[in-house]
Amino acid sequence: MQVVTDREAYTPPAQGSVVTIGAYDGVHLGHQAVLRLVRDLAVARGHAAVCLTFDRHPAEVVRPETAPKLLTTLDQKLELLEATGYVDTTFVLTFDEARRQEPAEEFVSDVLVGRLGASLVVVGADFHFGHRRHGNVKLLEQMGAELGFEVLGLGLVPVEGDPTGEPYSSTRVRALLAQGDVAGAARLLGRPPRPHEVRGTVEVGDGRGRELGFPTANVAVPARICLPADGIYAGTFVAEDGVERPAAISLGRRPTFYEHAEVSLLEAYVLDFDGDLYGQRVKVRFVDRIRAEERFETVEALVEQMGRDVEAARKVLGAERP
Structure with missing residues (x-):
């Protein structure tokens, strides 16, 4: 082209x-x-x-x-x-x-x-x-x-199999993302379903994920880009080496640690990966939602839930432990 x-x-x-x-x-x-x-x-x-x-x-x-x-x-x-x-x-x-x-x-x-x-x-x-x-x-x-x-x-193209007759539209995709329904959005984006992808740069964060045993890549995405609703997602992560890796993704304001955060933070815990990603231009793809963002009374309770989230992501993505 x-x-x-x-x-x-x-x-x-x-x-x-x-x-x-x-x-x-x-x-x-x-x-x-x-x-x-x-x-x-x-x-x-x-x-x-x-x-x-x-x-x-x-x-x-x-x-x-x-x-x-x-x-x-x-x-x-x-x-x-x-x-x-x-x-x-x-x-x-x-x-x-x-x-x-x-x-x-x-x-x-x-x-x-x-x-x-x-x-x-x-x-x-x-x-x-x-x-x-x-x-x-x-x-x-x-x-x-x-x-x-x-x-x-x-005329607008109706969504195949949708009894409401509602057509395909970028507006409808955004509405599904706003609800956290990334799987539904993927079904409108492609056949087979094409996960919503955002791109950004990995920046240095506060290191909290590593302290908790789940080192994450903090991805800065331009403000004009559409992100899903805050929550925990199963998805994939593509670094500059071009390899698509399974990931557990957190998008939110980390209410366990911060009472008022102005913007949501996109963090990806790349499964079974240990490498330096700082400064890289990366792609994050949202496959399915695991749960909404929650506030935990203790850090220990959060860590336990993070472990369950990672296992849920493995199950969604079919990513067995090496």
Whole structure:
């Protein structure tokens, strides 16, 4: 998959492009269904399959006070888009204040037609774009008739097997994570289920985990990234060596030791591992929730529970002792 960040350096394919537009945060199964359709349409027409996405979530610029937490960083999103195998080119557009103020008509003529050579544009039926959200599917159809491209407005993809008919959406994934239902979120993110992954840097902590017999990697995750609800989880940990290792994960404010902690701390106890992880860029993947965070009356009671948590994580992950 070709990734384009410099719009001036990109030459649109001569045969034309089937273009889909969106934030594509999480690249969940609904997104994947749209991308598969884009690929099928592109192949049938002999055109390129192009995904137009943004360097940040547009809401971070348009309404920063209510912008959603991100399921994926830009790097993760690009990796996931490539992994689908459906996209020839992903065009990453800078979404800044100038972009927010851009008239919808200018976006169509300059970007979709002038830069991407769109022959067919595939978007959600409720898609809006341009200054004050003036652009919509109707405007695309009107301009397409003038500029020579077609438009396909799609409804949201319903979750397979869900009797409520609720569709796949990044919002729904975030809601499940907020409930601590990381297994449910994984079922929306991929097939087979793809655990929610966050990335960060291992920092030096207060050493309390080592004192208790469970040395943990303290992972600093950017504030804009979506984390699950506080609790104890079974998951995996990937250090810079690329090896995925089983882990018991604690996310919370450590109420046994601190009465008021401002932010939750992400700690991973990597099973059967003894090595230096400080400073490494790592990945933490949440497989299933073990329990909610609790306050214990004594440190001894906490340590006993931590031992049970590790055994529960082993059972969930099928990680036998070496």
